Amino acid sequence: MLLICDDAGSQLFVCAAGRCVCVCVCVCVSHLAQRVPVCFAGMGYEAHCSAAMRSVWVAAVFVCFTWRLSLCQTTTGSPNEAELNDNITVFTRILDGLLDGYDNRLRPGLGEKVTEIKTNIFVTSFGPVSDTEMEYTIDVFFRQSWKDERLRFKGPMGMLPLNNLLASNIWTPDTFFLNGKKSIAHNMTTPNKLLRLQDDGTLLYTMRLTISAECPMQLEDFPMDAHACPLKFGSYAYPISEVVYKWTQGPSKSVVVAEEGSRLNQYHLIGQTAGTQDISTSRGQYTVMMAHFYLKRKIGYFVIQTYMPCFMTVILSQVSFWLNRESVPARTVFGVTTVLTMTTLSISARNSLPKVAYATAMDWFIAVCYAFVFSALIEFATVNYFTKRSWAWDGKKAMEAQQPKVSVCVCAYFITFILFIFFTVLNHEVILFSIIGCSIQHKN
Incomplete structure (x- = not known):
C-alpha cells in the first residue's frame, strides 16, 4: 500500500x-x-x-x-x-408444459375435425430396378406436416427445431407403404429424423427412408417396353373420416427427383407424376397417395448382346446359298451351326427375364430369326435331295437355267428378313415413344 x-x-x-x-x-x-x-x-x-x-x-x-x-x-x-440462460429456461418450461398432460395416443382434433396430413417426397436416389423380382429401390426424404393445437406455445421464437427424441412423445401419423416390400429407416450416426414445431402447433416431420417397392411390369414389348412404377402410401388405421392426406404443393410439385438421383443402367427415368386415390375396404374408406415413376428401357445392351448376334447368324446362314450344292459337308456345317447358335441366343435372352407365360417382342424376333436359319437348312436338304435325282436336273443346261431363279430366291429371302427387322424393331420403337409421350401428357 x-x-x-x-x-x-x-x-x-x-x-x-x-x-x-x-x-x-x-x-x-x-x-x-x-x-x-x-x-x-x-x-x-x-x-x-x-x-x-x-x-x-x-x-x-x-x-x-x-x-x-x-x-x-x-x-x-x-x-x-x-x-x-433465461431463453434456455423458457424453452425447457415450454416443452415441459406442452408434454404435461399430453396424450400421444389420441390424434389431433379427435371428435371435432379431420386431421389433415400434408406430404411431399424428395427422391435422392432411384434404382436399381429388378426385372426378375419386378421391384425397384428408392431413397427418399419423406416429409409430413400436420397441425396439433395441443402443442401451441408462446415464446421468444416462432419455431422450435427439435430432434427425434420428442417424436416418440407426441402423436405422429401411422403412415405405411402399401406396395412396399421392405423399408429401412436410417439410423447412422443418429436416427435421420427432423421435427420442427411452430408456435401455432404446426409440425414438420421428416425422415430418410430406403424403400423397396413392387413395380408391376408388362413385358410383351420387351426390350422396347416402358413401365410406370408406383409408390403408394397412406394411413394404416385411420379411415378417411379421421385422417386425410394431401400433397403439400399440389400433385405437380410435391414429388421431386434430384438431378443426379437416377442410378439406372438399363432404364431412363423420363418423368414422375403424383395423385390421390380413395379405396374402399371392409373397415372403411381410406386415402391412398400415389406417385408414379415412368421408366423407358435402354435398348443398347440388347442390340449388342442379342439383336446383332441374331442378325449376323441369319446372314451367315444365307452364305450357304452361294456354295456349290455338291459341297454337302460345308453347307451342312453352316446350317447346323447357325441353328445351334440361335438356340443358345434364345436361352441366354430368356435368363434376364422373369418366367412369364406369354411371348415377348424379343421372343418373336428370335423365333423369326430361328425360322430363317432353319429354313436355310431345309432349303439345302431339299436342293440336295432333288440334285441326287436324275429327273430333277438335265445336265449343265438345266442347271444354268435354274441359276437365275435361285439368285432371285436368295435376294427375296434377304429382303424379307430386312423388312422384318424394320417393322419389328424400328417401327415399334417410334410407336412406343408416341404412346409414352401421350400418357405422360395426360397424367400432367
Whole structure:
C-alpha cells in the first residue's frame, strides 16, 4: 500500500485493488504541479522528487483506467449470458408444459375435425430396378406436416427445431407403404429424423427412408417396353373420416427427383407424376397417395448382346446359298451351326427375364430369326435331295437355267428378313415413344 502526504499534512491511501484508487487520483490531481513529500510506510526516510511523483501518478491513472475498462466489459457481457440462460429456461418450461398432460395416443382434433396430413417426397436416389423380382429401390426424404393445437406455445421464437427424441412423445401419423416390400429407416450416426414445431402447433416431420417397392411390369414389348412404377402410401388405421392426406404443393410439385438421383443402367427415368386415390375396404374408406415413376428401357445392351448376334447368324446362314450344292459337308456345317447358335441366343435372352407365360417382342424376333436359319437348312436338304435325282436336273443346261431363279430366291429371302427387322424393331420403337409421350401428357 502506498502512503501519500500533501503539504497540509493530510494523508491519502492508495489501494490498487479497490475503487478508492479513482477517488485518490481525483483528489490529488491538483497537487501534481507541487512538490509532494513521499514517504513509504515502514521506511525511515523522506525525499522530495516532483518528477518521480508525476511518474507514479501517471502509472496509477493508467492502472485505474485499465481496471475500470475491464470492469465495464465484464458488466456489459453479463446480461447476454443471463439472457441466454433465461431463453434456455423458457424453452425447457415450454416443452415441459406442452408434454404435461399430453396424450400421444389420441390424434389431433379427435371428435371435432379431420386431421389433415400434408406430404411431399424428395427422391435422392432411384434404382436399381429388378426385372426378375419386378421391384425397384428408392431413397427418399419423406416429409409430413400436420397441425396439433395441443402443442401451441408462446415464446421468444416462432419455431422450435427439435430432434427425434420428442417424436416418440407426441402423436405422429401411422403412415405405411402399401406396395412396399421392405423399408429401412436410417439410423447412422443418429436416427435421420427432423421435427420442427411452430408456435401455432404446426409440425414438420421428416425422415430418410430406403424403400423397396413392387413395380408391376408388362413385358410383351420387351426390350422396347416402358413401365410406370408406383409408390403408394397412406394411413394404416385411420379411415378417411379421421385422417386425410394431401400433397403439400399440389400433385405437380410435391414429388421431386434430384438431378443426379437416377442410378439406372438399363432404364431412363423420363418423368414422375403424383395423385390421390380413395379405396374402399371392409373397415372403411381410406386415402391412398400415389406417385408414379415412368421408366423407358435402354435398348443398347440388347442390340449388342442379342439383336446383332441374331442378325449376323441369319446372314451367315444365307452364305450357304452361294456354295456349290455338291459341297454337302460345308453347307451342312453352316446350317447346323447357325441353328445351334440361335438356340443358345434364345436361352441366354430368356435368363434376364422373369418366367412369364406369354411371348415377348424379343421372343418373336428370335423365333423369326430361328425360322430363317432353319429354313436355310431345309432349303439345302431339299436342293440336295432333288440334285441326287436324275429327273430333277438335265445336265449343265438345266442347271444354268435354274441359276437365275435361285439368285432371285436368295435376294427375296434377304429382303424379307430386312423388312422384318424394320417393322419389328424400328417401327415399334417410334410407336412406343408416341404412346409414352401421350400418357405422360395426360397424367400432367
